[in-house]
Amino acid sequence: MTARFSPCLIAFAAFAASLPAPEAAYAAPGGTATVTGTASAQVITPIRIVATAPLRFGVMAQPTAAGTVTVSTAGAVSTTGGMAGNTAIAQGSSGPQAGRFRVSGEPGRQFFVTLPLAATVTRSGSSMTITLFTVGALTGSPVGTLDIAVGGTLAVGASQPVGTYNGTYQITASYN
Secondary structure, three states: OOOOOOHHHHHHHHHHHHOOOOOOOOOOOOOOOOOOOOOOOOOOOOOEEEEEEOOEOOOOOOOOOOEEEEEOOOOOEEEEEOOOOOOOOOOHHHOOEOEEEEEEOOOOOOEEEEOOOEEEEEEOOEEEEEEEEEEOOOEEEOOOEEEEEEEEEEEEOOOOOOOOOEEOOOOEEEEO
């Protein structure tokens, strides 16, 4: 008598024979079997961000109409509205500059930066809002440290009260 096998059964047998044999432990009926599993973990350098220079909009004259002052990530200044052309005041060390931050962490690991939607600078009883935060190109070394620049737009009100305005904003760096 000849045995006949269906083509599907032959294909299954060929497939099963090509699979690697799993590490398994077998026990006699009623016995016990033990196998060793594997586990792993990786600890990486925590991500860190520090401010290295403040975002400064510079010294400006009190406007008669509302306007904006924008500082780019390269430190360039542009103005609109009542602030148009209001950059002729001698700036010295209080001049406009982009904010600068240093991000460090695990070499080669990607990260992203989150900027706020808005922030406020104040002086006794008065405030101005910073919006349109931007982050510039990353510069630095491949060994886990990169520098970034942050710009923004300051809304200055008509007849904005005279004084020095200060405030803070949060920037977050997170691993992807």
